[in-house]
Amino acid sequence: GNSVTQMEGPVTLSEEAFLTINCTYTATGYPSLFWYVQYPGEGLQLLLKATKADDKGSNKGFEATYRKETTSFHLEKGSVQVSDSAVYFCAFKTSGGSYIPTFGRGTSLIVHP
């Protein structure tokens, strides 16, 4: 069935380090892919998305490229800040039907000064 697999956390980095959070999906057809971020004490908010193969989503210095050949959507940032500390969720939504995204388990990122 449809599923999303994210790397387990927590991911602990020093400020200005390079970040990669891996995400792979199993889905039929051509899903839309998303990264949501949850800051402490808040609900999730959309960080970026990509709707077709080879699309690159970007926002706030974060990027992710829709790789259909490897069914992946890895999140990257060149230089993380303490304020990026949060939980990051990979998600996808298959085409057609009701809009019901499937979320991964989330990856906690902790950035130290």
Added chain:
Amino acid sequence: NAGVTQTPKFQVLKTGQSMTLQCAQDMNHNSMYWYRQDPGMGLRLIYYSASEGTTDKGEVPNGYNVSRLNKREFSLRLESAAPSQTSVYFCATRQGKGGDEKLFFGSGTQLSVL
């Protein structure tokens, strides 16, 4: 800009008690959702409502009921709370369609069932 408002923010219940989690949105969105978030499990869909007057089960509906009272409000009821329902509950709404959708989430209700 209120967005999606959930009440209460925190709640402690005893096993067997009932309660209703409230969710209201001021964005005029048709679709609304209830998720629960558990450590290591991510978000799991409990129920959703594609439009006023309709509701459908999600992945984990057992032990819950919902009411889409009007376009603004979507409530989640626990008739007889169990410790397994200890979780953080999020309400969300959907904006857009046709590949341009995004979800807006409330700030959550932290529920403990003793």
